Amino acid sequence: MIYAYATSVFVGFMVISTALLLLAERYLANYGVCKIDINAGHRTVEIPGGESLLASLIEQQIYIPSACGGHGTCGYCKVNVVSGGGPILPTETTFLTRTEQRANVRLACQVKVKRDMQIKIPEEMLNVKLFSARVTSTRNVTHDIKEISLALGEPSEINHRPGQYVQIRVPTPDGPVFRAYSISSPTYERNRAELNVRLVPGGAGSTYLHNLKENDPVSFTGPYGEFVLNENPSIEIVCVGGGCGMAPMKNIIYSLYKKWPNRTCWLFFGCRSTKDIFYLDEFNNFAAEHPNLKVIYALSDPLKPEEPWKGEQGFIHLAVDKHLKAGVKRQAFLCGPPPMIDAVTQVLGEKGIAPGDIFYDKF
């Protein structure tokens, strides 16, 4: 009998206190409908308050880039909150520089919508859409890199610039997270998106993508990215990729030669050994059609006796230094690990390329 009493008293108390708390929440955590003004009147959305700014904007089909799923650990979802954001939070300070803090840049996932707000986001982000797609083919291009081809479903066309990326929605036990992958298919193929994915042991995104089979559904948001190709055909393009940073380069090269078949373009690609090489034959064939495309691969590991290789050796920035002559007007696109980007940026600077003409993607 005592057990019945004890259980019912405790459960009864829990039910009552839960009910009271829910009631309190209704009144205390109810912020009514808040208006969010985007880019000074460009667009106004009305949303129920209380949610994070990131979640509220996603509800309104405004896809701010975010990799961690709103946990405040990636620092990608920066937006400019002009008013109504409240004080900057300790959870944000690690991701914001002093300049950004002074300019009211905030992490959208940490700012809660509690009153009317004014925010500023790059115009392009308003064009970012949520795509549903299906896997049409997967192919191993090296021992750990897979080429995954996606056919777009709804919407059926993507308008992107060469070198832009998408954020793949990766389901995990703790809710979806997003991982950024560059589009490697050229911009004129609007109905598909192709990705190069290197398997990272224990990585949520790459494991998910490597396990996809034909016809599996995938959803992603995009396009994002600041790469802008110079439209002046006399300017040479330099693409430098490292490791698996080939996807944006492939996109840039194919899109470029579709529009300007005689434009000069350099492709430098650095990897460790012959087993990491991919797309080399494809680019060599393409270069045979377009003589102004120069393809240079370099291997950083010492050659083993059984490896047949006649190309460059050493780190890729040495190959860049060796092949490029100074004083030519160029624009450069870099994609690879941070030390490579830093080394190549320095070499390109010495060759006379202005920092504003070097676009890079560090990962």
Added chain:
Amino acid sequence: MNNTPVYLIFFAALFTNNILLSNFLGMCHWLACTRSMLSASGLGLAMTVVTGLTTVLNYLIYYLVLIPLHLEQLTFLMFIAVIAAFVQLAEMIVERYNPKLYYALGIFLPLMVVNCTIMGAALFMLVRHYNFLQTVGWGFGAGGGWMLSAVLMAALRKKAGYCNPPHAFQGAGLVMIIAGFMAMAFMGFAGMVAIE
């Protein structure tokens, strides 16, 4: 039965039997929140309200529900549940009406659920056999005592910021030494009143 007058219990809880400085309960919050006066006074106020109200509520639950039903073995469970519910409420109120304080306190506000002062006040209320009015005095006195010591400590730490202590004493070391001195200073009140 305990015959100490209510006002004596209240003042004893503030000074002679200051729950933090004589029993060393609730130290972790105290050390963390005394870095600034805003968080010390804000958390102190929240502690006073939560300690006072939960002690009274726990008194009612204990004597009106648990004793008549012979369910004394549920005491701890019920006390913890009451405290958890109250802290949740306090968190909502602070977030709504003082967002600046809410963000200044950060994780320490919800962590009040496991603050020893609140649970300790409720358990002292039981072992000292207080009646209802004495419980009111004791609960708010204990919370207020915590707030008093937190505010004093925040002021001292601010002063300590202008000092130049030997390297080995800087930071946490100096804070612990100050805490010890404060406890000794409060022992000076011991002759005034004594509560059991």
